Amino acid sequence: SYIRVFAPATVANVVCGFDVLGFAVETPGDEVELFVVSQPGVRIRAIYGDNGRLPLDPEKNTVSASVMHYLQQIGREDLGIEIVLHKRMPVGSGMGSSAASTVAGLFAIHHLMGQPLSTADLLQLAVEGEQLACGQGHADNVAPALLGGFVLIRSYHPLDVIQLPTPESLICALLHPHIEIQTRDARKILKPYVPLSDVTIQMGNLAGFISALYNQDFALLSRCMQDVIIEPVRSILIPEYQSMKSIALSGGALGFGISGSGPSVFALCHEVSTAETILSRLQAHLQQHHIASDIFIS
Ligand code: HSE
Secondary structure, eight states: EEEEEEEEEEHHHTOOTTEEEEEEEEEEEEEEEEESSSOEEEEEEEEEEEETSSSSSSSTTTTHHHHHHHHHHHHHOOEEEEEEEOSSSSSSSOOOOHHHHHHHHHHHHHTTTOOSOOOOHHHHHHHHHHHHHHSOOOOOOOOHHHHHHHEEEEEETTTTTEOOOOOOOOOOEEEEEOOOOHHHHHHHHHHOOOOOOHHHHHHHHHHHHHHHHHTTTTHHHHHOOOOOOSSHHHHSSSHHHHHHHHHHHHHHEEEEEETSSSSSOOOOOOHHHHHHHHHHHHHHHHHTTTOEEEEOOO
């Protein structure tokens, strides 16, 4: 038998929720095909769209490794599975590229096997897949890629994930500048300790943001899109970050920030036309600095 699954890109952190908040977008996303074959073991048949960047070794590739773990967990290591991965977004982009592939692979094997595990088990396996890809098992990309919409990671140990309301009228403008930042590296530069006063600001913003989602209060949502802990450190890695932020906010965005660990940036808006205008201005601005970019609206 055979299955083909799509999983979306995701915006992790969402400015005020480092490692605990993320949402799924409609586009881009990755696709995974699984083929059941007679020869036992999990193998990668082909990867398209990665420019030869991703490992083909089934132990090292997060999709195949996750599928293997899944089969181990249900006691079906006797099965033969071949994987074709279609990367439709760049690696190291900050749009949850590894998460989309991992989730697509896990969802595919889960459905091929008749869903013998719970969604919670699936999520745990996906987090372990992220550990392999990024050096640390954050869940703020895999959880929204799997569940859709906005998701809060209330706790990691034990994993406790809460699906949040996703206002229909909220538009995400996403821009991927053609530079690469590895999540591993973007995590290493973060400070391990933060001042208590910054924690207070961040907690207020995160709580306010979640309340805004429940109440569809866009003015509150906008006030909460402020990050005093991560952005000051990571924005240095992104060329023209401050100018892009000014362009987005003066263009009417509710908020602007780094998508995941960057270099992609995103703006939340409540009009498609606002999102379109902002993206074309940002793209033109980067072009003046000889940086090409891709843009997406969800
Ligand atoms: N929360 C993670 C980080 C997401 O910021 O490192 C990576 O996409």
